[in-house]
Amino acid sequence: MDVAPARFGPMEKPEVHRHRDVQGGAARAAVFGVSDGLVSNVALILGIAGASTDPAFVRVAGVSGLLAGAVSMAAGEYISLKAQAELVERELAIERASIAEDPELETAELTALYVERGLDIEHAERVARDLMSDPEVALEVHAREELGVDPHNLGSPMQAAFSSFLAFALGAFVPLVPWLVGGGTTAVWASAILGVAAAAIVGGLLARLTERSIVRTVARQVFVAAGACSATYLIGGLLGASVT
Numbered sequence: 001m002d003v004a005p006a007r008f009g010p011m012e013k014p015e016v017h018r019h020r021d022v023q024g025g026a027a028r029a030a031v032f033g034v035s036d037g038l039v040s041n042v043a044l045i046l047g048i049a050g051a052s053t054d055p056a057f058v059r060v061a062g063v064s065g066l067l068a069g070a071v072s073m074a075a076g077e078y079i080s081l082k083a084q085a086e087l088v089e090r091e092l093a094i095e096r097a098s099i100a101e102d103p104e105l106e107t108a109e110l111t112a113l114y115v116e117r118g119l120d121i122e123h124a125e126r127v128a129r130d131l132m133s134d135p136e137v138a139l140e141v142h143a144r145e146e147l148g149v150d151p152h153n154l155g156s157p158m159q160a161a162f163s164s165f166l167a168f169a170l171g172a173f174v175p176l177v178p179w180l181v182g183g184g185t186t187a188v189w190a191s192a193i194l195g196v197a198a199a200a201i202v203g204g205l206l207a208r209l210t211e212r213s214i215v216r217t218v219a220r221q222v223f224v225a226a227g228a229c230s231a232t233y234l235i236g237g238l239l240g241a242s243v244t
Helices: 025-051 055-101 103-116 121-132 135-147 157-181 184-210 214-243
Strands: none
Touching: 025 055, 025 157, 025 184, 025 214, 055 103, 055 135, 055 157, 055 184, 103 121, 103 135, 121 135, 157 184, 184 214
């Protein structure tokens, strides 16, 4: 059987294809935080504005929504990632003990796994025994292959919580700006326009990160923001009219 020639010379190293980190918690929390803060607070502000024409009331509601949402997002992100990390650490401890107490069983598990991946049994067993010769390497391989996690990249709960807080606050602050300097119909339109424009920017950043269609991603973000603005403003107006 002919073997295809290597694409690099004997003294050259093959280029390593690197991927973005898509597992860590901070980036995910930041993306969702900005989007959530923007949409939820523009909806809250316009809903209140639809029910009340008092700018001070809208400002208080907007600031309260910003703080409450940011704290809630940060707390939820911290608890979620902390629980996930503790679960993974527990499974890693079980795996570490199993490697120490019954290495033959763990070797057999790795052998079976590589046979399923297409290696012949002799080659699979040789690879498994080579990996099992170093307990830390063996633990890392078992974590990746059996648990589907990178034990060195579990994400920091505190970092994710901090990123989530700042991101939500940043997104929520955008539609609040017009109410810090004015009020009335002008502030309503300014909040809506800023909210939709910021949603388009978030959509563009998401499209760049995910390498998906920028038109589709931006349109999706704008549609969600515009829909939230319209719905809550109308509902606020109806509730305000019924109260008065």
